[in-house]
Amino acid sequence: MARRPFAALGVALLALCCFKGAAGTETVVIGTAGGDVTLSCQNASQRALVVEWFRGDPDTTPILFSSDGTLPDDTRFSLIGNASLHISGLRLQDESNYTCKEVLNETDHLHRIQLLVASGPDRIGFQIHPATPLPNGTLYVKKHDILNFTCTAVSRPVPTIKWDFCPSGSPHELFTEVNSSQNSYILHNMSPRYQGNYTCSAKNPFSGVQATVTQELLVYYPPPSLPQCWVQTSTDNSRGVQLFCQWTGAYPHPTLRWRDREDLSGREINATSLADTLVATLNSSQLFHEKEFTCHGSHILQQEAKATCRVQLVDPSIMSDPVRSCFVGRAVVLTCYLTAGNPPSRITWLRNISQPETEIRSSGRFHVSQEGNTSTLIIQNCSRKTDEGYYVCKAENSVGLREMYIHLTVTEPVNIGGIVGTIVVILLLGILVFFGVFLYAGHRFCPKGTLLRTRDSSDILVLMDSEDEDVLTEGAGDPAWHKAMVRANGHATWPTEMKVLGSNSGYPWYMSPFSHEAC
Numbered sequence: 001m002a003r004r005p006f007a008a009l010g011v012a013l014l015a016l017c018c019f020k021g022a023a024g025t026e027t028v029v030i031g032t033a034g035g036d037v038t039l040s041c042q043n044a045s046q047r048a049l050v051v052e053w054f055r056g057d058p059d060t061t062p063i064l065f066s067s068d069g070t071l072p073d074d075t076r077f078s079l080i081g082n083a084s085l086h087i088s089g090l091r092l093q094d095e096s097n098y099t100c101k102e103v104l105n106e107t108d109h110l111h112r113i114q115l116l117v118a119s120g121p122d123r124i125g126f127q128i129h130p131a132t133p134l135p136n137g138t139l140y141v142k143k144h145d146i147l148n149f150t151c152t153a154v155s156r157p158v159p160t161i162k163w164d165f166c167p168s169g170s171p172h173e174l175f176t177e178v179n180s181s182q183n184s185y186i187l188h189n190m191s192p193r194y195q196g197n198y199t200c201s202a203k204n205p206f207s208g209v210q211a212t213v214t215q216e217l218l219v220y221y222p223p224p225s226l227p228q229c230w231v232q233t234s235t236d237n238s239r240g241v242q243l244f245c246q247w248t249g250a251y252p253h254p255t256l257r258w259r260d261r262e263d264l265s266g267r268e269i270n271a272t273s274l275a276d277t278l279v280a281t282l283n284s285s286q287l288f289h290e291k292e293f294t295c296h297g298s299h300i301l302q303q304e305a306k307a308t309c310r311v312q313l314v315d316p317s318i319m320s321d322p323v324r325s326c327f328v329g330r331a332v333v334l335t336c337y338l339t340a341g342n343p344p345s346r347i348t349w350l351r352n353i354s355q356p357e358t359e360i361r362s363s364g365r366f367h368v369s370q371e372g373n374t375s376t377l378i379i380q381n382c383s384r385k386t387d388e389g390y391y392v393c394k395a396e397n398s399v400g401l402r403e404m405y406i407h408l409t410v411t412e413p414v415n416i417g418g419i420v421g422t423i424v425v426i427l428l429l430g431i432l433v434f435f436g437v438f439l440y441a442g443h444r445f446c447p448k449g450t451l452l453r454t455r456d457s458s459d460i461l462v463l464m465d466s467e468d469e470d471v472l473t474e475g476a477g478d479p480a481w482h483k484a485m486v487r488a489n490g491h492a493t494w495p496t497e498m499k500v501l502g503s504n505s506g507y508p509w510y511m512s513p514f515s516h517e518a519c
């Protein structure tokens with residue numbers, strides 16, 4: 001992309017400055033190699049009789065040519081308007097100090113012209129090391145690399161070389177500028193921020209001619225981890241699956257391929273690529289339990305090491321309690337755990353009696369929920385007539401189906417309050433009868449205080465309501481009996497314990513109210 005500076009250049013004449021010397025006037029003229037230049041004998045007057053040109057000092061060098069007809073051998077030199085020296089096709093060796101001598105009436109006048117010939121910049125060289133070219137000429141480097149940027153150019157005099165960086169969509173940034181034929185700089189720890197277009201410009205300080213080279217540089221980095229594979233049921237409601245292969249974190253995106261493990265031809269499965277994810281859609285005819293698919297990934301920076309991941313299709317498996325029970329009017333929770341299955345299975349609950357294939361959905365007394373791999377069916381207000389029977393937990397994915405029966409029994413709860421009431425009444429009747437017999441028999445005997453206690457470890461103890469408590473308190477109204485009770489029990493908490501009565505087995509524990517003191 002170097003711009004050639006010498007295209008059809010006409011007369012290039014650049015008078016930069018003028019010096020006044022003691023011996024006459026002095027001028028600097030800059031010409032461009034290959035171009036033309038005219039050196040004018042500045043003060044040549046119309047009255048000048050002859051103008052003579054010298055290359056160098058008139059005293060020491062022979063005359064180059066004179067306006068009176070002496071022509072130089074080199075045809076590139078010519079005289080314009082009787083006084084000016086014209087040189088065409090400038091060469092570097094034409095650079096010299098020229099002197100013109102006006103021969104006036106009787107006096108001579110000297111004028112010195114310093115001719116500088118500028119050339120270039122030419123052969124501009126651009127290197128970024130180490131970098132790898134892509135087919136389109138763009139270079140890429142690896143993130144964190146140390147890069148040496150070098151730009152060289154040949155020019156006379158030495159060029160001004162600068163490096164510009166132009167990130168995509170941002171303004172230019174000047175890196176370095178030197179007056180030298182080579183400009184190198186080192187970038188440590190290359191980061192993606194430095195991806196963009198780099199421009200090296202070389203400028204001839206005399207002619208102002210500039211040449212530039214632009215190079216696009218990309219900063220690549222490999223994926224930090226391995227590709228991830230997973231399978232999902234197709235979203236289009238068919239029984240097919242979608243295989244996902246994702247390999248993130250790389251630039252540029254990696255190349256991914258899905259293959260059937262059993263297909264030994266290694267044929268690729270048709271798939272759609274979305275950036276760093278490859279999705280293959282398979283319909284159910286290609287699917288069965290334990291079939292395996294492999295995703296092969298490759299990245300431009302990891303071409304030797306192939307990365308793979310695989311998915312295996314698995315039938316669903318479930319686990320659940322086969323039997324559950326519920327009291328009439330109470331709630332019961334049926335749970336079903338998914339223990340295997342790929343793609344993830346959908347769990348549904350069905351009734352096996354009245355509506356065999358109707359899915360139970362959350363409504364009314366039923367509440368169905370799924371959290372992770374566990375599905376829960378809650379039945380509230382159990383009814384023996386409608387709820388007892390078999391329930392089916394069904395797990396289904398694109399590969400298979402698994403069902404499990406759960407039997408629900410609905411039972412009447414035992415009426416403990418009724419049992420306790422009956423026992424208390426019997427107990428009180430017993431006490432009354434005992435007292436009756438005792439009063440009737442008078443003081444003929446005085447039985448020892450006894451504490452009888454039968455208690456089954458599996459007894460269910462129930463707190464009685466306050467009415468029953470009152471009855472008991474009245475029955476135990478005798479303070480003597482109270483004292484005997486405290487002594488026998490070792491502590492004074494008996495009224496509370498007395499409230500705790502009743503037993504499933506029908507054997508209540510009771511206190512005998514008799515003591516020696518009462519005699």
Ligand SMILES: *[C@@H]1O[C@H](CO)[C@@H](O)[C@H](O)[C@H]1NC(C)=O
Pocket residue numbers: 025042043109
């Ligand atoms: C030469 O020309 C300059 C202006 O171009 C003038 O100032 C100077 O006096 C002239 N010199 C002679 C010797 O004529």
Ligand SMILES: *[C@@H]1O[C@H](CO)[C@@H](O)[C@H](O)[C@H]1NC(C)=O
Pocket residue numbers: 081082
């Ligand atoms: C050049 O000199 C000749 C005579 O020597 C004259 O006739 C002619 O007009 C001059 N040309 C210019 C441009 O001064």
Ligand SMILES: *[C@@H]1O[C@H](CO)[C@@H](O)[C@H](O)[C@H]1NC(C)=O
Pocket residue numbers: 095096097114
């Ligand atoms: C021309 O003159 C300048 C001083 O005015 C000097 O530095 C330079 O070397 C000279 N060039 C040549 C080619 O002699």
Ligand SMILES: *[C@@H]1O[C@H](CO)[C@@H](O)[C@H](O)[C@H]1NC(C)=O
Pocket residue numbers: 047105106
């Ligand atoms: C040139 O010289 C002649 C005679 O020598 C004189 O007459 C004339 O005026 C001079 N011209 C100038 C411009 O000096």
Ligand SMILES: *[C@@H]1O[C@H](CO)[C@@H](O)[C@H](O)[C@H]1NC(C)=O
Pocket residue numbers: 134136137138216218
């Ligand atoms: C060159 O190819 C790379 C990778 O294919 C691309 O990112 C870049 O934009 C291309 N550059 C140009 C200038 O086309």
Ligand SMILES: *[C@@H]1O[C@H](CO)[C@@H](O)[C@H](O)[C@H]1NC(C)=O
Pocket residue numbers: 148149150184186
């Ligand atoms: C950068 O590369 C250039 C050209 O290959 C070389 O001259 C220069 O010494 C290098 N710079 C460093 C710091 O290695």
Ligand SMILES: *[C@@H]1O[C@H](CO)[C@@H](O)[C@H](O)[C@H]1NC(C)=O
Pocket residue numbers: 166167168169195196197216217
């Ligand atoms: C580099 O420049 C080319 C052409 O101007 C442009 O298409 C490309 O996007 C630039 N690259 C970057 C990374 O900015």
Ligand SMILES: *[C@@H]1O[C@H](CO)[C@@H](O)[C@H](O)[C@H]1NC(C)=O
Pocket residue numbers: 160177178179205
């Ligand atoms: C390069 O040279 C020019 C003129 O000779 C000067 O103005 C400029 O400051 C120099 N630049 C550097 C970076 O040295």
Ligand SMILES: *[C@@H]1O[C@H](CO)[C@@H](O)[C@H](O)[C@H]1NC(C)=O
Pocket residue numbers: 270
């Ligand atoms: C893959 O896609 C191509 C073009 O879309 C089609 O020709 C080819 O039959 C497909 N292969 C399979 C196995 O579906």
Ligand SMILES: *[C@@H]1O[C@H](CO)[C@@H](O)[C@H](O)[C@H]1NC(C)=O
Pocket residue numbers: 283284285
């Ligand atoms: C599976 O998909 C192919 C095209 O992708 C289609 O031709 C074929 O009928 C499908 N088979 C089933 C069973 O849907």
Ligand SMILES: *[C@@H]1O[C@H](CO)[C@@H](O)[C@H](O)[C@H]1NC(C)=O
Pocket residue numbers: 338339340341342372373
């Ligand atoms: C669910 O089960 C699958 C295997 O079938 C397992 O990979 C996954 O980690 C489980 N998820 C939870 C949340 O337990």
Ligand SMILES: *[C@@H]1O[C@H](CO)[C@@H](O)[C@H](O)[C@H]1NC(C)=O
Pocket residue numbers: 352356390405
């Ligand atoms: C569930 O219903 C099916 C048909 O409706 C029947 O064949 C099966 O025996 C029933 N299972 C149980 C456990 O009741």
